[in-house]
Amino acid sequence: MADAPLRLTVLGSATPYPAVDNPCSGYLLEGGGARIWVDAGSGTLGPLQRHVHLGELDAIWISHLHADHTADLLTAYYGLVYADVRRTSPLPLYGPPGIADRLAVFLTNGPARSPVESAFAVHELYDGHHARVGGLDLTSRAVSHGMPAFALRAASGGASLVYSGDTAPCPALTRFAEDCSLLLCEADSTAQPADTEPVHHTPEEAGGTARAARARRLVVTHVGRDLAPAEAVARAAARYPGPVDYAAPGAVFAIGRVV
DSSP states (O other): OTTOSEEEEEEEOBOSSOBTTBOBSEEEEEETTEEEEEEEOTTOHHHHTTTOOGGGOOEEEOSOOOHHHHTHHHHHHHHHHHSSOOOSSOEEEEESTTHHHHHHHHHOOSSSOOOHHHHEEEEEOOTTOEEEETTEEEEEEEOBSSSSOEEEEEEETTEEEEEOOSOBOOHHHHHHTTTOSEEEEEOOOSSOOSSSOOOSOOHHHHHHHHHHHTOSOEEEESOOTTSOHHHHHHHHHTTOOSOEEEOOTTOEEEEOOOO
C-alpha cells in the first residue's frame, strides 16, 4: 500500500527500559504531508533519524510524562538548541499539562530556568484537544493511567490510526477508537493487579478493546517484560477476530482507507 494515507514506523516499543535491540516507546507517523514523532521514549531519537532529521519534523506528540515515553526529549532539546539542527521556529510539542516545566527541571543547571520554549513550541493537551498538522488531523482523548494521559487519533485521507498511549481499558478509549483503520494498543500486563486500580491492558483486554471498537486491525505494543511478543499476539487474537500484529522495532504499517 505505497499510496496509503497514513504510515506508521515503530522506532521502539520496549518497557519500562530499552532492550538491547528495542528502544522504549516511540513512533514516526506520516500522513497528509506531515511527519510526527509520537512519544519519545529512551533510545528512539537515534532510529528516528534514519527516516527524518529533527530539522524536518513537523511536530512531536507525547501521551504522558513517564520517562519511557519522554526521555529522548531531553537530548532532542540539546540537538535543537546547541547542535547542528537548524529550524526557523521552535518545534511544535503537544503534551500533557506541565510538560514544559517537567523538561525544565531536568535541563536547568543554574539559577535561570532552561529556555525550553526556544526549542519547543509547547501546546498542552486536554480531553478533546484537536490540532491540524499539515493535512493530518490529531485529536487527543484522556484515558486511564493514574496520571494525566492521552490517547491519539490521527486521520488523513479516510484512514485513521488510534494510539492508546498507556492506559487501562476504559470506555473513553473504546469510543475513541470506533471504526479506526488501525488500533495501536498497549499490552503491558500479564494479569491485572488484585489490590490496586489497573493502569495497563492485558493482551486479552487489548483484543477486547479492538473488538468492541470495531477496529479494522490491531497492533499490540508496550508489551511487558514478562510477556513474549508472540504470546501477547496470540492472547490478543483470542479476543479479536481481525488481524493482529506486534509493534516490532523497525516495523512499518501502511494504513489504508476504511471502505
